[in-house]
Amino acid sequence: MSDVVLKNVVKAYGTTPVIHGVDLHIASGEFCVFVGPSGCGKSTLLRMVAGLEGITDGEISIGGVRVNDLPPRERDIAMVFQDYALYPHKTVFENMAFGLRLRKRPDAEIRRSVGDAAQILQIDHLLDRKPGQLSGGQRQRVAMGRAIVRNPRAFLFDEPLSNLDAQLRSEMRVEINKLHKRLRNTVIYVTHDQVEAMTLADKIVVLSAGRIMQVGTPDEIYNRPAAKFVAGFTGSPPMNFMPCTVGEGGGTIILDGDIRLPVPAARRAVCAAHAGRRLEFGIRPEHVFAEAAGNDVAEVPAQVQLVEPLGSDTLGLLRIGPGEITGRFAPEAALATGSAIRAGIAMNKFHLFAPETGDAIRGPGW
Amino acid sequence: MKLAPNRRKTVWIAAAIVAANGFFPALWILFTSFKTEAELLRHPITIVPHDPTLTNYVRVFVDQPILLFLWNSLVVAGLSTALCVFVSALAAYAIVRLRIPGRNLVLSILLAVSMFPLISLMVPLFQTMRTLGWLNTYPALVFPYAVLSMPVCTLVMASFFQDIPNDLENAAMIDGCTRIGALWHVVVPLAAPGVFTAAILAFVNAWDEFLLALTLSSRVTSRTLPVGITLYQGEFAFPWPIISAALIVAIVPVCVLIAIFQERVVSGLTAGGVKG
Numbered sequence: 001m002s003d004v005v006l007k008n009v010v011k012a013y014g015t016t017p018v019i020h021g022v023d024l025h026i027a028s029g030e031f032c033v034f035v036g037p038s039g040c041g042k043s044t045l046l047r048m049v050a051g052l053e054g055i056t057d058g059e060i061s062i063g064g065v066r067v068n069d070l071p072p073r074e075r076d077i078a079m080v081f082q083d084y085a086l087y088p089h090k091t092v093f094e095n096m097a098f099g100l101r102l103r104k105r106p107d108a109e110i111r112r113s114v115g116d117a118a119q120i121l122q123i124d125h126l127l128d129r130k131p132g133q134l135s136g137g138q139r140q141r142v143a144m145g146r147a148i149v150r151n152p153r154a155f156l157f158d159e160p161l162s163n164l165d166a167q168l169r170s171e172m173r174v175e176i177n178k179l180h181k182r183l184r185n186t187v188i189y190v191t192h193d194q195v196e197a198m199t200l201a202d203k204i205v206v207l208s209a210g211r212i213m214q215v216g217t218p219d220e221i222y223n224r225p226a227a228k229f230v231a232g233f234t235g236s237p238p239m240n241f242m243p244c245t246v247g248e249g250g251g252t253i254i255l256d257g258d259i260r261l262p263v264p265a266a267r268r269a270v271c272a273a274h275a276g277r278r279l280e281f282g283i284r285p286e287h288v289f290a291e292a293a294g295n296d297v298a299e300v301p302a303q304v305q306l307v308e309p310l311g312s313d314t315l316g317l318l319r320i321g322p323g324e325i326t327g328r329f330a331p332e333a334a335l336a337t338g339s340a341i342r343a344g345i346a347m348n349k350f351h352l353f354a355p356e357t358g359d360a361i362r363g364p365g366w
Numbered sequence: 367m368k369l370a371p372n373r374r375k376t377v378w379i380a381a382a383i384v385a386a387n388g389f390f391p392a393l394w395i396l397f398t399s400f401k402t403e404a405e406l407l408r409h410p411i412t413i414v415p416h417d418p419t420l421t422n423y424v425r426v427f428v429d430q431p432i433l434l435f436l437w438n439s440l441v442v443a444g445l446s447t448a449l450c451v452f453v454s455a456l457a458a459y460a461i462v463r464l465r466i467p468g469r470n471l472v473l474s475i476l477l478a479v480s481m482f483p484l485i486s487l488m489v490p491l492f493q494t495m496r497t498l499g500w501l502n503t504y505p506a507l508v509f510p511y512a513v514l515s516m517p518v519c520t521l522v523m524a525s526f527f528q529d530i531p532n533d534l535e536n537a538a539m540i541d542g543c544t545r546i547g548a549l550w551h552v553v554v555p556l557a558a559p560g561v562f563t564a565a566i567l568a569f570v571n572a573w574d575e576f577l578l579a580l581t582l583s584s585r586v587t588s589r590t591l592p593v594g595i596t597l598y599q600g601e602f603a604f605p606w607p608i609i610s611a612a613l614i615v616a617i618v619p620v621c622v623l624i625a626i627f628q629e630r631v632v633s634g635l636t637a638g639g640v641k642g
């Protein structure tokens with residue numbers, strides 16, 4: 001068992017609180033990703049789990065053992081740092097062996113463990129080098145190797161790939177994924193990168209200003225965001241937001257400029273409860289179409305402001321009434337800047353948020 | 367590092383001045399140590415000895431137990447350096463890494479303490495050592511020397527420790543070190559140039575010290591070199607060549623020691639290579 005449990009964890013530096021009561025349960029073997037804007041406390045939370053930062057209040061346990069007062073070395077965790085933090089004066093072999101040496105493991109076992117890890121990570125030819133003689137990607141692998149030789153209860157990663165170029169990053173992302181499928185250790189992984197979060201995570205934790213905004217699978221976070229903040233944080237380009245009013249009986253949603261969008265029957269009951277209210281309407285770019293065809297697609301007049309071809313698809317900035325929304329279209333969609341089109345909005349995919357709190361308003365099955 | 371030709375010239379001239387300033391007296395002493403007393407007093411002055419002689423060196427070893435003084439100096443300077451570096455490393459680490467309130471105040475106080483005139487400590491030190499019964503023993507010098515060098519050693523090492531990324535120690539602690547373990551396994555080896563610089567400072571301070579040595583440890587058996595060398599001086603005569611030879615004997619071990627350390631520091635420096 002190596003689940004990680006946080007109970008009402010609080011962290012304050014002096015009198016400045018930076019983590020405000022976080023509750024979280026990470027199951028044994030789960031890959032948990034922390035995402036959130038810069039300064040929201042992702043690293044702080046991770047370092048508290050590692051034991052590198054003290055806990056102001058609350059409780060952290062790893063594998064059922066309360067670790068609040070245990071130093072890092074007694075928590076049986078391994079960590080991969082953003083800047084790798086390899087020991088510059090030790091060879092790659094000794095970097096990886098250090099943890100085992102401190103635990104007084106026999107030489108033969110050390111050589112076998114390091115050899116195995118090096119083979120998995122394809123760094124066996126680098127074992128005699130010093131970190132200064134390695135490329136960024138190789139250092140990254142050594143840092144991972146140092147973590148896996150000890151076979152700890154949990155791996156902690158703090159933006160491990162952020163120093164690599166785009167190509168290497170996606171390569172290493174796949175490696176990390178494979179490694180987790182193979183080793184099945186509990187992982188806590190901090191990142192800024194949505195693609196990493198979506199592809200690696202079993203569970204995503206979205207943080208903002210020291211609070212958890214939502215915990216869920218990548219699918220839940222993306223498709224059923226619990227708050228406007230979460231919705232705006234995921235997806236690239238992010239979700240479009242526009243102020244709206246809910247019409248009588250919940251049958252229509254009225255955007256500014258008197259643009260009326262019919263609400264599908266399945267969603268009317270929930271909308272009816274908010275009739276007449278000013279809300280925030282949200283729609284993802286992939287649910288905006290260049291033409292209005294199909295079930296539950298509302299037709300709106302739009303003017304094409306900007307076209308950005310990405311190759312695999314094309315982004316279009318559309319003016320709808322007084323507002324602007326971004327749509328993601330098939331590359332063959334014939335869009336000309338300045339032209340007027342009849343755009344479509346998938347009305348079985350929209351989100352509603354309360355403007356005061358940012359909380360999502362949704363019915364079951366939305 | 368590449369410098370523009372003009373700047374390089376300036377650097378060379380500055381280096382030459384510093385080197386000449388340091389080397390001229392040493393060279394003069396070296397030449398004098400090979401001259402006879404007669405040649406020393408001859409007019410016009412000779413620079414390089416005319417007929418070099420080793421008699422001065424023989425006298426150095428025959429007239430006084432200089433090997434004993436050397437040994438005493440080595441023990442006193444070595445032990446005080448070890449003690450000083452050990453304590454200063456811990457202090458420097460604490461100042462740099464632990465979130466101590468009033469950190470800067472501690473640093474200023476350290477700097478202020480290091481400016482205390484030695485002479486003002488003489489009487490209390492003498493009293494203390496007499497009470498402890500340590501007069502004319504090694505500890506009478508080892509402890510004061512170690513303590514006197516601590517402020518400067520702490521400052522030197524603190525500035526080197528500052529440059530070592532925090533996460534290296536964090537990595538070591540996660541790998542299984544205690545905080546002190548991380549200090550010895552990671553910080554000290556990486557800050558080796560700083561640690562050696564501090565060690566050399568402490569060693570040379572102790573090796574050269576005269577006033578305390580004369581006051582606290584004047585008996586022949588525990589006498590250190592600087593005090594020992596004054597004994598070559600007779601009541602009426604001042605045998606310059608012999609004293610020069612004794613000085614050379616005193617300087618050479620330090621030079622060798624520093625050269626060896628320097629070698630190690632430089633090789634240590636180029637071997638590592640922190641993440642760029």
Ligand SMILES: Nc1ncnc2c1ncn2[C@@H]1O[C@H](COP(=O)(O)OP(=O)(O)OP(=O)(O)O)[C@@H](O)[C@H]1O
Binds near residue numbers: 013
């Ligand atoms: N030693 C410290 N003293 C005071 N405040 C701190 C300290 N360390 C971090 N903070 C504050 O705690 C908050 C969270 O920092 P943290 O490093 O956890 O953010 P993060 O989410 O990891 O950001 P990033 O994505 O930029 O790495 C920040 O507002 C930061 O200013």
Ligand SMILES: [Mg+2]
Binds near residue numbers: 043158
């Ligand atoms: Mg961070």
